């Protein structure tokens with residue numbers, strides 16, 4: 452049931468504060484509570500692989516970033532369709548983490564089976580109880596997003612980000628790593644439901660920005676560091692439901708080719724929530740403005756440029772969590788672009804909710 456919303460996607464976007472709260476239930480006190488991982492001997496782990504498809508792959512990229520910051524173990528994120536045919540040195544000292552909303556995605560399932568065969572330790576992050584992936588993995592941690600009906604993933608993604616932040620904090624604890632700013636981070640994780648709730652009120656603004664795409668066939672998303680994960684997801688959401696061609700680039704890569712695409716009126720969605728690299732992103736943005744780009748900037752407090760006409764600020768939050776509020780804005784942007792173009796938001800062409808065949 453759509454509970455009065457016009458589409459399931461709108462309902463699912465609105466549910467995010469609640470499902471994030473459910474995902475965090477009993478997970479946080481003054482440290483992360485994750486008894487499922489208590490027996491994991493991190494000293495035996497020599498490599499971590501994160502394997503998933505589509506939006507779940509973007510969630511894995513987020514976890515990879517946190518893992519790189521905190522763990523001194525090599526960590527690699529690979530799309531499942533590549534992993535299953537690639538030659539990765541997986542063995543009993545590998546920890547393989549699979550992220551899947553449905554728990555039935557063919558490529559992710561095949562990669563999981565291959566890793567089990569090589570005696571790797573396997574952890575799944577799933578949303579569906581008793582799904583194939585959750586039954587085969589050594590341990591499954593569940594997101595509590597509830598059923599996701601719209602083909603384009605929204606609440607499953609943000610619950611994955613939330614749970615993966617907790618998992619990576621738990622792995623850091625097991626590896627006896629001291630995480631800088633741990634208390635602040637934990638505080639901001641706990642406050643995520645309220646932070647996300649406050650983002651829902653920004654919909655009108657994103658609706659207006661989405662109207663910039665009315666006459667456009669392309670949109671370019673740019674960001675650095677963790678913002679790159681968000682722009683990948685923002686571009687995917689936009690192309691899958693509104694059929695606007697969208698690409699995501701590392702902001703610093705623009706001048707190595709993609710900037711050739713920028714012309715008068717080109718829509719660029721830029722993210723600058725990572726303060727330590729924000730000034731670099733701002734100069735990349737200004738280079739696109741000099742070539743006529745129409746830029747929408749999603750930024751953290753304190754990041755500033757007078758040259759950018761359209762700016763929207765996310766609430767004050769630890770930079771490692773800024774992806775969550777930023778993603779809500781990008782979901783609304785895609786949603787309204789699709790609605791404006793009269794697209795079937797819940798069932799985009801050529802796509803299935805669960806990809807159970809290769």
Ligand code: F6R
Nearest residue numbers: 505506507551552553556603604
């Ligand atoms: C995009 C989307 C897909 C899925 C992908 C993996 O909005 O929903 O990219 O994320 O097909 O599906 P799961 O998570 O079920 O393995």
